[in-house]
Amino acid sequence: MTTLPPPDRPGSPEPSMWANPTTIELTPHEPRPDATAPPPPPPAPSTADRRRRWPRRVALGLTLVVAMIGAGAVGAMLQNRLDADPAPPQRASEVALDIGAERSDSLPPIDVAAVADFVAPSVVTISADVEGPLGSGGSIGTGVITTSDGEILTNAHVVEDATEIRVRLAGETEPRLATLLAADAGNDLALLRIAGDDFVPATFADPESMRIGDDVVAIGFALDLDGAPSVTQGIVSALDRTIVTASGALDGLVQTDAAISSGNSGGPLVNALGEVVGINTAVARGDATVAATNIGFAISVGEALPIVESLREQAEGEVRDxxxxxxxxxxxxxxxxxxxxxxxxxxxPAAAAGLEAGDIVIAVEGSAIDGGAGLVAAVRDQEPGDELEIQILRGSEVITITVVLTDRPET
Structure with a gap:
């Protein structure tokens, strides 16, 4: 589990270069007392509103205080589990959700059991042998199948320092060896591949379709418990959150109150249509001075899908600066x-563009900046040579400045 000091703690920290965010400390995530309790039955359609210590890391977590966990169609009958519903939910594109268009309707009430059954073939257990700074150990996490030829998406921290990676599919008893194709530690995503074909890829939601209040379920191998993955229910609590990690900053996050635990890292956050809306990554935890309850984070599809394409290019030998x-x-x-x-x-580039100490950056390329982590992420997502239009507040005057980014200087 990774712990950061709370952003609102008293005192003013020393300014740090944007490329060197606050250092985090790994700590274990404690199992919940009710981890083995059976899940509640799904609501009827008519009433639904909707770790161990090293040497074995059970998918690390990041606390925010941030605790990092390490974090076709839905089918007419959602794998025949919606028999009781004469009008099972359809795909978003069939419910007035055109790509790029604003959603004007509400998603149906979520049938947790049906959605879990539908997504199960696309969710895998990931175990890795790790050779890290503290010696040999292991890591457990979750992954999502993205293509029928065995490409799998997970968190980078699940496979960090891995010497061997194994993947076990739903319904199988033996793991398969996996190859690490590429990883992006700054965005905490990695691509793996297993040999074979005809795997069941998950369906990813239209990034524009998410709304605060939507029902969601988090699916993953919490605490490395035996058997099928754990399923927890919640809602989309907020969108476009940004948090700081040891590797940089994560932005474009979905905040949810669905319970997320160690081992969930890399698993899907899924909507009522069985579509992946995010990759579970982090959970906020309280300490002696900060209260945090049911605050989890998933990397949204809008942020994750472009990174997947970048990882594919990286796997082909293209290096992105x-x-x-x-x-x-x-x-x-x-x-x-x-x-x-x-x-x-x-x-x-900042000096060349005329930025000054004391300026307050309030927006980049028209998108509001909520804090230092937001600006870190906005710059990190660009490449050398890109122009950024930065809006600043200088005194009482709002000024727009254009910055041309460069390569990071060698140190």
């Missing part, structure tokens, strides 16, 4: 929105 801005950042502590430029390095 991240853009470099050259500033030190701090978060605002006056209740306002944005990221404070605490320092501007000489000879950097």
């Amino acid at each position: 991240e853009g470099y801005l050259g500033v030190g950042l701090d978060d605002r502590r006056d209740g306002g929105q944005g990221a404070i430029i605490a320092q501007v390095e000489a000879g950097t």
